[in-house]
Amino acid sequence: xxxxxxxxxxxxxxxxxxxxxxxxxxxxxxxxxxxxxxxxxxxxxxxxxxxxxxxxxxxxxxxxxxxxxxxxxxxxxxxxxxxxxxxxxxxxxxxxxxxxxxxxxxxxxxxxxxxxxxxxxxxxxxxxxxxxxxxxxxxxxxxxxxxxxxxxxxxxxxxxxxxxxxxxxxxxxxxxxxxxxxxxxxxxxxxxxxxxxxxxxxxxxxxxxxxxxxxxxxxxxxxxxxxxxxxxxxxxxxxxxxxxxxxxxxxxxxxxxxxxxxxxxxxxxxxxxxxxxxxxxxxxxxxxxxxxxxxxxxxxxxxxxxxxxxxxxxxxxxxxxxxxxxxxxxxxxxxxxxxxxxxxxxxxxxxxxxxxxxxxxxxxxxxxxxxxxxxxxxxxxxxxxxxxxxxxxxxxxxxxxxxxxxxxxxxxxxxxxxxxxxxxxxxxxxxxxxxxxxxxxxxxxxxxxxxxxxxxxxxxxxxxxxxxxxxxxxxxxxxxxxxxxxxxxxxxxxxxxxxxxxxxxxxxxxxxxxxxxxxxxxxxxxxxxxxxxxxxxxxxxxxxxxxxxxxxxxxxxxxxxxxxxxxxxxxxxxxxxxxxxxxxxxxxxxxxxxxxxxxxxxxxxxxxxxxxxxxxxxxxxxxxxxxxxxxxxxxxxxxxxxxxxxxxxxxxxxxxxxxxxxxxxxxxxxxxxxxx
Numbered sequence: 287x288x289x290x291x292x293x294x295x296x297x298x299x300x301x302x303x304x305x306x307x308x309x310x311x312x313x314x315x316x317x318x319x320x321x322x323x324x325x326x327x328x329x330x331x332x333x334x335x336x337x338x339x340x341x342x343x344x345x346x347x348x349x350x351x352x353x354x355x356x357x358x359x360x361x362x363x364x365x366x367x368x369x370x371x372x373x374x375x376x377x378x379x380x381x382x383x384x385x386x387x388x389x390x391x392x393x394x395x396x397x398x399x400x401x402x403x404x405x406x407x408x409x410x411x412x413x414x415x416x417x418x419x420x421x422x423x424x425x426x427x428x429x430x431x432x433x434x435x436x437x438x439x440x441x442x443x444x445x446x447x448x449x450x451x452x453x454x455x456x457x458x459x460x461x462x463x464x465x466x467x468x469x470x471x472x473x474x475x476x477x478x479x480x481x482x483x484x485x486x487x488x489x490x491x492x493x494x495x496x497x498x499x500x501x502x503x504x505x506x507x508x509x510x511x512x513x514x515x516x517x518x519x520x521x522x523x524x525x526x527x528x529x530x531x532x533x534x535x536x537x538x539x540x541x542x543x544x545x546x547x548x549x550x551x552x553x554x555x556x557x558x559x560x561x562x563x564x565x566x567x568x569x570x571x572x573x574x575x576x577x578x579x580x581x582x583x584x585x586x587x588x589x590x591x592x593x594x595x596x597x598x599x600x601x602x603x604x605x606x607x608x609x610x611x612x613x614x615x616x617x618x619x620x621x622x623x624x625x626x627x628x629x630x631x632x633x634x635x636x637x638x639x640x641x642x643x644x645x646x647x648x649x650x651x652x653x654x655x656x657x658x659x660x661x662x663x664x665x666x667x668x669x670x671x672x673x674x675x676x677x678x679x680x681x682x683x684x685x686x687x688x689x690x691x692x693x694x695x696x697x698x699x700x701x702x703x704x705x706x707x708x709x710x711x712x713x714x715x716x717x718x719x720x721x722x723x724x725x726x727x728x729x730x731x732x733x734x735x736x737x738x739x740x741x742x743x744x745x746x747x748x749x750x751x752x753x754x755x756x757x758x759x760x761x762x763x764x765x766x767x768x769x770x771x772x773x774x775x776x777x778x779x780x781x782x783x784x785x786x787x788x789x790x791x792x793x794x795x796x797x798x799x800x801x802x803x804x805x806x807x808x809x810x811x812x813x814x815x816x817x818x819x820x821x822x823x824x825x826x827x828x829x830x831x832x833x834x835x836x837x838x839x840x841x842x843x844x845x846x847x848x849x850x851x852x853x854x855x856x857x858x859x860x861x862x863x864x865x866x867x868x869x870x871x872x873x874x875x876x877x878x879x880x881x882x883x884x885x886x887x888x889x890x891x892x893x894x895x896x897x898x899x900x901x902x903x904x905x906x907x908x909x910x911x912x913x914x915x916x917x918x919x920x921x922x923x924x925x926x927x928x929x930x931x932x933x934x935x936x937x938x939x940x941x942x943x944x945x946x947x948x949x950x951x952x953x954x955x956x957x958x959x960x961x962x
Contacts, residue, residue, distance in 0.1 A: 292316070292319060292320055292376065292377035292627070292628070293372055293377050293378045293379070293380070293403070293405045294312060294316070294377070294378075294379050294380065294405055294406055294407075294408055294439075294627065295379075295380045295382060295396070295399070295400035295403060295405045295406070295407045295408070296308060296309060296312060296379060296380065296381050296382050296407075296408050296410060297382040297393075297396040297397065297400060297407050297408065297409050297410070297431075297438075298382055298383075298384055298396065298410055298411070299393065299409055299410065299411035299427055299430075300411050300412060301384060302384075302412070302596070303384075303410050303411050303412050303444055304410060304412065304444030304445055304467070304473075305381065305382075305384060305410055306610075307444065307467065307473055307610045307613065307614065308408070308410045308442050308444065308467075308614070309325070309379065309381050310607065310610050310611060310614070311610065311611060311613075311614025311615070311618060312379050312408065312614075313325060313379055314611055314614070314615075315614075315618070315620055315623065315624075316377045316379060318620065318624060319376075319377070319624065319628070320375070320376035320377035321376050322374075322375050322376050323375060323376060323377045323378065323379065324340065324371050324372070324374065324375035324377070324378040324379070325340060325378070325379050325381060326340055326341065326342070326367070326368050326371050326372075326378050326379070326380045326381070327340065327341040327342070327380075327381050328341070328342040328343070328364045328367075328368070328380065328381075328382070328383060328399060329341070329342060329343055329344070329345060329348045329383045330342075330343070330344050330345060331345055331383070331384065339367075339370065339371055339374075340371060341367070342363060342364040342367045342368070343360065343363065343364070348360065361398060361399060361402055361638060362638055362641065362642070364399055365399075365402050365403060365638045365639065365642050366642055368380060368403055369642055369646070380399070380400070380403060380405065382396040382399070382400070383395060383396060393430070394434075397431065397434040397436060398434070400436060401434060401435055401436060401636060401796070402636045402638040402639060403639075404636065404639055406439040406626075406627050407431065407436050407437075407438045407439060408438065408439060408440050408441075408442060409427050409431065409438045409440070409441045409442070409462075410441075410442045410443075410444060411423065411427060411441070411442075411443060411444070412443070412444055412445055413443035413444060413445055413446035413447070413450065413466060413467075414443075415447060415450075416450075417450060420443060420446075420450065420464075420466075423443070424441050424443070424462070424464055427441055428441070428462050435795065435796045437462070438462045439462070439463075439623075439626050439627055440462060440463045440464070440465060440623055440626060441462050441463070441464050441465070442464075442465045442466075442467060442618070443464065443465070443466045443467065444467045445467070445468075445469040445470075445474070446466040446467060446468055446469060447468075447469065448468060448469075450466060451466055451468050451617070463619075463622060463623065463626060465617060465618045465619070465623075466617060467613055467614065467617050467618075468613065468617065470609060470610075470613060473609060473610055473613075475500035475501055475502045475521070476500070476501055476595045476596060477497065477498050477499060477500055477501065478492070478496070478497045478498070478499050478501060478523065478550050478551045478577045478579070479494075479497035479498060480595055481501060481523065481553075481579075481592055481595050482497065482577075482579050484591065484592075484594075484595045485553075485579075485581050485583070485588065485591055485592065485595075486581070487553065487579040487580060487581045488579065488580045488581070489577065489578075489579055490559070490578045490579070490580060491568075491576060491577065491578040492551065492575065492576060492577030492578060492579075493575045495575065496551070496575040496576060496577050497551075497577055499521070499550045499551070499577070500521060500550070501521060501522070501523045501550045501551075501592075502519075502520065502521030502522065502550070503519050503521060503522040503523070504522065504523050504525060504589060504592050504593060505517060505518065505519070505522045505523070505524050505525070505549075506525045506526070506585060506589050507524055507525065507526040507530065507533040507537075508526075508585070510532065511532045511533055511536040514533060514536070515536060515540065515546065518537075518540060518546055518547050518549055519547050519549075520547040520548060520549075521547075521548070521549070521550050522547070522549045522550060523549070523550050523551055523552070523553060523592065524537050524549055524551070524552040524553065525552075525553045525555060525585060525588055525589050525592065526552065526553075526554065526555065526585070527554070527555050527556050527558060527585055528554035528555060528556050528557065528558025528559055528560070528580055529556070529558045531560060531561070531564045533552075534552060534554070534560055534564065534568070534578075535564065535567065535568065537549060537552050538552075538568055538571055538576060538578075539571065541576050542571065542572075550577070551576065551577030551578065551579065552576075552577070552578050552579070553579045553580070553581065553588060553592070554578065554579065554580040554581070555580075555581055555583055555584055555585040555588045556582070556583075556584055556585070557580070557581070557582040558580075559580060636793070636795070636796060636797070636798070637793030637794075637795075637798060637923045640791065640793060640798045640829070640830075640925075641793075641946075641950060643829070643830055644829070644950055644953040644954060644957065645675055645677050645949075645953050647953075647957050648677040648678060648952075648953040648956040648957055649675060649676045649677045651956075651960060652676060652677070652678055652679050652956075653678055653679065653756040653757065653955075653956040653959045653960070654678070654679040654680075654681065654754075654755045654756050654757075655678045655679070655680055655681075655755060655756065655757050655758065655759060655952050655955055655956055655959075656680075656681040656683065656746040656749045656750065656754075656755040656757075656758045656759075657669065657680060657681065657682050657683065657746075657758075657759055657760070657952075658683045658742035658743055658745065658746040658758065658760045658764075659683070659684075659742065659760055659761075659762050659763050659764065660681075660682030660683045660684035660689055660705065660742075661682075661684040661685065661688050661689055661692065662762050662763055663692065663696065664762055664943065664944070664945050664948060665682070665762055665948060666682075666689070666692055666693055666696060666698055666700065667696065667698065667945045668945045668948035668949050668952065669682060669698075669700055669703055670693075670696075670698040670699060670700060671945065671949050672949055672952055672953075673699070673700065673702045673703060674699070677949075677952065677953050677956065678952055678953070678956045679702075679704075680702075680703045680704065680952075681703070681704040681705070681706055681749065681754075681755060682700070682703050682704070682705050682706070683706055683707070683708060683742045683745060683746055684705065684707065684742075685707055686705045686707060689705050690705075706745075708739070708740050708741075708742060708745040709740060711745075713748075713749075713752075713754070714736070714739065714740075716752070717739040717744075717745065717748040717752075718732060718735045718736040718739050719732070719735075720748060720751070720752070721735040721738060721739050721744065721748065721776070722734075722735035724775065724776060725775060741772075742760070743760055743764060743768055743769055743771075743772050744772045744776075746758045746760060746772075747772035747773055747776050747777060747936060748772075748776060750777065750934050750935075750936065751776050751777055751934065756934070756935070756955075756956065756959035757934065757935040757936065757937070757955035757956060757958060757959045758773075758935075758936045758937070758955070759936075759937050759939060759948070759951050759952050759955050760936075760937075760938065760939065761937075761938040761939035761940065761941065761943075762939045762941060762943055762948065763941060764941075765941075766805065766927075766938050769936070769938040769939075770786075770806075770929065770936065770938055772936075773786075773929070773932055773936040774786065777932050777933050777934050777936060778932070778933060779931050779932060779933065780931055780932065780933050783817060783821060783931045784813075784814075784817060785807065785810070785814050785817050785818065785821075785931055786806060786929060786930070786931040786932055787802060787803040787806050787807055787810075787814075787817070787818040787821055787822070787929075787930055787931055788802060788803050788804060788805040788806045788926065788927035788928060788929050788930065788938075789801060789802040789803070789804070789822050789825050789826075789926060789927065789928050789930060790802075790804050790805075790913050790924050790925065790926035790927055790928070791829070791924070791925040791926055791928070791954075792913065792916060792917070792922050792923070792924055792925075793922055793923035793924070793925065794916075794920065794922050795920075795922075797899075798831060798899075799880070799898075799899055799900070799901060800822055800825065800826045800831060800833075800899060800900040800901065801901050801903065801909060801912070801913050802818055802819075802821070802822035802825075802900070802901075802902055802903070802909070802930075803818050803822075803902075803903065803906065803909060804903065804906070804909035804910045804912070804913045804926075804927065805906070805909075805910065805926070805927035805938070806906070806927070806929070807906060808905065808906045808907075809905045809906065810905070811853070812853050812854075812856035812857040812860060813857070813860055815837070815853070815854065815857035815860075815861075815902060815904070816857045816858075816860035816861035816863075816864055817861075817864070817931075818902055819835050819837060819857065819861040819868075819870060819900070819902045820861055820864050820865050820868070821930040821931050822835070822900050822902060822930065823835050823865070823868050823870075823900050824930075825928065825930050826899060826900050828957065828958070828961065829954070829957065831899050831900075832899060833868060833869070833899060833900045834869050834894055834897050834898050834899045834900065835861070835868055835869060835870040835871070835872075835894075835898065835900045835902065836871055836872060836874045836879035836880075836894065836895070836898035836900070836901050836902065837854050837857055837858045837861070837870065837871065837872025837873055837874065837902050837904075838854070838872070838873070838874060838875070838876055838879065838901055838902060838903050838904060838908070839851050839854040839855075839872065839873030839874065839875065839904055840875065841873055841875065842873065842874050842875045842878045842888045842889060842895075843873070843874075843888065843889050846873065850904060851873055853904065854872050854873040854904055855872065855873055857872070857902075858870060858871070858872035858873065869893070869894050870894070871889075871892055871894035871895055871898070872902075874889070874895060874898070875888070876901070876912075878895050878896070879895060879896070879898040879901055880896065880897075880898055880901070881896055882896035882897070883896070884896065885897075925947065925950045925951065925954070926951075928951070928954055928958075934959065935955045935958035935959050936955075937951050937954065937955045937958075939951055
């Protein structure tokens with residue numbers, strides 16, 4: 287599936303790359319096709335400001351998350367915050383973090399976050415001195431991003447020498463559009479106001495306009511005035527002890543004189559202020575717009591701190607912003623950039639994007655899910671998270687006093703959950719009669735039914751069957767058979783679907799694949815395989831994955847012979863007959879199904895080979911071992927098994943499941959129930 291994305295990720299490649307200028311230019315650029323663009327800062331750095339919904343975490347929150355080893359959790363939170371903001375805007379620019387303030391938040395962090403957001407990347411870095419160095423630098427940038435499964439939509443080189451701007455056409459081609467922004471000293475210079483803010487300086491004089499003046503140099507005045515005056519330069523901030531009235535008066539007078547450079551202002555140190563007569567003389571000179579600041583620091587410390595202040599465009603006032611926008615508009619080909627960004631590209635679904643989409647879709651229409659293992663700690667923790675996210679309405683089966691005790695000990699808030707004890711429920715008699723009616727032809731008496739429905743799996747399944755819940759999730763402490771047998775007996779299969787099967791959602795680093803059937807059917811017939819393929823494709827589409835189906839075997843195409851290959855070949859024909867609208871290919875080996883390079887060799891004429899998203903295994907032995915091998919050897923996230931083919935959703939958990947596994951499975955069950 288091809289998509290057109292208007293959101294962008296600006297990724298600094300080195301510290302002090304001129305990120306602010308490019309951010310400003312890109313935000314203006316987005317207005318070409320977005321009526322309401324937004325700006326997202328994943329980490330709100332010190333000195334930055336933002337509305338509450340336009341940043342992910344604060345600097346301190348990021349530092350604490352990294353220190354406690356919660357990198358994955360940090361990325362998840364940022365994806366959620368970005369997507370929430372994106373839902374309110376036509377396009378969003380994510381301003382990647384600057385490199386340096388937190389060592390762990392560097393290039394890798396920007397690349398990982400951009401990958402999970404699925405947005406095009408604009409790389410920005412400082413420009414080298416020569417054309418050859420530029421070509422090498424851009425090539426390194428492109429190759430480095432490629433190692434992280436990213437291809438920059440453009441590379442912007444900031445603070446380029448004038449000679450390179452004039453000879454831009456001589457730059458070697460690197461595959462990505464390259465734009466050079468010239469060096470503009472005014473933009474690199476902090477303003478008087480930025481310095482005052484950074485030093486927490488008191489302002490004794492100076493209008494807002496004068497405080498916006500750029501500070502192009504710093505001069506410490508320690509010598510007498512006659513020796514210092516020749517050392518004044520345009521745009522300098524003069525630093526001097528507060529009791530040096532001669533320097534103060536001479537600087538103010540020089541600011542009025544056409545024979546001396548115009549300095550940006552003066553900073554008085556040591557916590558010393560001019561005496562009343564000197565102050566009255568300054569006011570008498572009629573220079574109200576000339577900034578005079580004071581700090582308690584001594585002169586050396588004040589000068590050191592001033593040198594450390596970095597310029598920020600957002601605080602630079604109209605002159606800086608106008609200059610920055612002018613540079614960007616003159617030197618970035620907006621038409622070429624728009625064509626590059628707006629071109630359709632393959633849709634990407636990373637595990638974090640998949641998990642975010644699950645919870646968001648589940649929360650959009652809250653469904654009622656019953657959790658039979660309501661006293662299990664992992665289930666309780668998952669229930670707390672699900673309720674906080676508003677992803678589902680929950681019923682926990684178990685003893686109310688035990689659930690309340692454990693919740694209190696764990697510090698969980700489960701006040702919004704329903705708690706039902708099957709042994710005391712008023713539904714017991716109704717459920718016993720219903721189960722007896724469904725199973726009496728199998729010899730189940732009413733007395734036996736009354737005992738059976740006290741089992742939490744049967745009780746939960748009957749809640750689903752009677753409409754008291756939309757779906758059920760169990761299996762954290764029970765076997766798969768214990769969880770799904772009641773569903774086979776009570777819920778049964780959908781019309782036209784003769785078989786219940788399963789899929790796993792396999793979260794690989796750069797995509798999510800669907801594996802079926804890896805949990806239920808030991809050796810399906812060709813007809814059963816065809817139905818498994820169709821059900822798996824429908825499940826994939828239900829969860830935002832475009833179904834491209836590969837029927838797997840140990841042979842590809844027409845090359846192999848044997849009963850097993852023929853069974854898959856026949857299943858492929860039957861599946862195409864059941865659903866002519868689905869892209870289905872088989873038999874295929876796994877590598878030919880997912881690797882475009884292998885597919886070009888083994889099945890060069892196939893439009894499906896190499897692009898498969900839904901992989902149907904020929905038997906349970908192959909499927910179960912493959913999903914576990916991929917999971918354990920590659921670190922892939924395996925979500926499932928997700929049952930398909932039932933009239934109402936019931937899903938099984940692994941007994942080794944984690945809290946996130948439970949959260950995801952409940953969200954999946956809630957989404958499945960929308961179509962039940």
